[in-house]
Amino acid sequence: MDCFSNFKYLLILICLSLASTACTAFGEEGARSKVNPEPATGPTIGKTTATAVPAANQLVAAVQYHLLSWNVESDGATSKVICEQLAELNQNDHYDIFTLSEVLPADLKKFRYALGKHYKYVYSKSGFSDRLEILYNENKFELVRHFEIKEINILNRYRAPLVAHLKDRANGTEFLVMVNHLARGKAEIRQKQAAMLVDWARDQTLPVFALGDYNFDFVFKTRKGNPAFSNMLKDNIWRWVEPVELIDTNWYDNPRNPDGIDDYPGSILDFAFVAASAKNWKSTCRVLVREGDFPDDKTTSDHRPFEMTIVKP
Numbered sequence: 001m002d003c004f005s006n007f008k009y010l011l012i013l014i015c016l017s018l019a020s021t022a023c024t025a026f027g028e029e030g031a032r033s034k035v036n037p038e039p040a041t042g043p044t045i046g047k048t049t050a051t052a053v054p055a056a057n058q059l060v061a062a063v064q065y066h067l068l069s070w071n072v073e074s075d076g077a078t079s080k081v082i083c084e085q086l087a088e089l090n091q092n093d094h095y096d097i098f099t100l101s102e103v104l105p106a107d108l109k110k111f112r113y114a115l116g117k118h119y120k121y122v123y124s125k126s127g128f129s130d131r132l133e134i135l136y137n138e139n140k141f142e143l144v145r146h147f148e149i150k151e152i153n154i155l156n157r158y159r160a161p162l163v164a165h166l167k168d169r170a171n172g173t174e175f176l177v178m179v180n181h182l183a184r185g186k187a188e189i190r191q192k193q194a195a196m197l198v199d200w201a202r203d204q205t206l207p208v209f210a211l212g213d214y215n216f217d218f219v220f221k222t223r224k225g226n227p228a229f230s231n232m233l234k235d236n237i238w239r240w241v242e243p244v245e246l247i248d249t250n251w252y253d254n255p256r257n258p259d260g261i262d263d264y265p266g267s268i269l270d271f272a273f274v275a276a277s278a279k280n281w282k283s284t285c286r287v288l289v290r291e292g293d294f295p296d297d298k299t300t301s302d303h304r305p306f307e308m309t310i311v312k313p
């Protein structure tokens with residue numbers, strides 16, 4: 001080879017090397033969208049699409065989790081139907097964490113298998129036939145500990161809040177997930193429970209996400225809940241994650257005088273709250289409406305499920 005041929009050879013080598021670098025960069029971009037098929041939200045929108053070759057720090061996916069909360073109406077539904085509906089809601093393992101209330105003891109394990117063996121669960125010992133259950137994707141999370149806050153189960157007649165301390169296996173993020181089902185019949189008990197939840201949350205250092213059936217009777221028209229709701233919001237320790245659209249979460253038609261019309265239209269009983277550093281996370285809540293869900297029947301729940309997406313800052 002003469003001097004000119006050497007130069008051409010060198011040029012070809014440089015071109016080949018550049019082409020290979022570009023392929024690698026686009027390959028990583030493609031891989032990221034597979035890992036995170038959810039539409040990008042908030043600040044991530046546009047970051048990767050506007051830049052042909054993103055910087056390494058932009059390839060890190062946002063730390064976000066999908067939670068689903070649902071009162072499954074213990075004795076007013078069948079485990080068979082609830083299992084089918086849970087599996088349908090959780091296609092492709094969409095939800096990382098479930099917080100359920102009104103779970104019959106016999107159904108705790110069934111709901112886990114409806115989601116898959118890689119979901120594990122903890123449950124409340126309190127609650128008689130209306131237990132609380134937290135299920136989590138074990139591939140994603142390690143369970144650090146779990147506990148019930150027994151004092152809030154006043155007179156041992158209701159349900160103690162159930163808390164799971166989870167740790168993300170991939171990035172070490174730790175947080176608490178709580179499920180609540182506050183007293184329905186006795187307003188003063190519910191009010192006391194809400195005040196005690198505030199006292200408990202005041203001392204928390206980890207992010208806290210608390211979902212469930214709070215029986216706060218929040219009416220859309222007046223934008224007011226019952227006195228327990230006011231207690232819960234006292235001192236801004238808890239922040240309510242209001243659903244993006246206010247949709248009734250509960251169907252109730254007095255069985256003594258049924259007229260096929262919901263007795264409490266335009267109101268909700270089910271809520272998600274955040275406390276401590278969880279207030280810095282981006283949290284979005286949505287009530288899930290499925291075709292034919294209301295009025296419920298003897299096999300389905302009288303509550304709608306709702307979901308919350310949380311994104312770490």
Ligand SMILES: [Ca+2]
Pocket residue numbers: 073076077296297298299300301302
């Ligand atoms: Ca029912």
Ligand SMILES: [Ca+2]
Pocket residue numbers: 252253254257258259260261262263
């Ligand atoms: Ca009615």
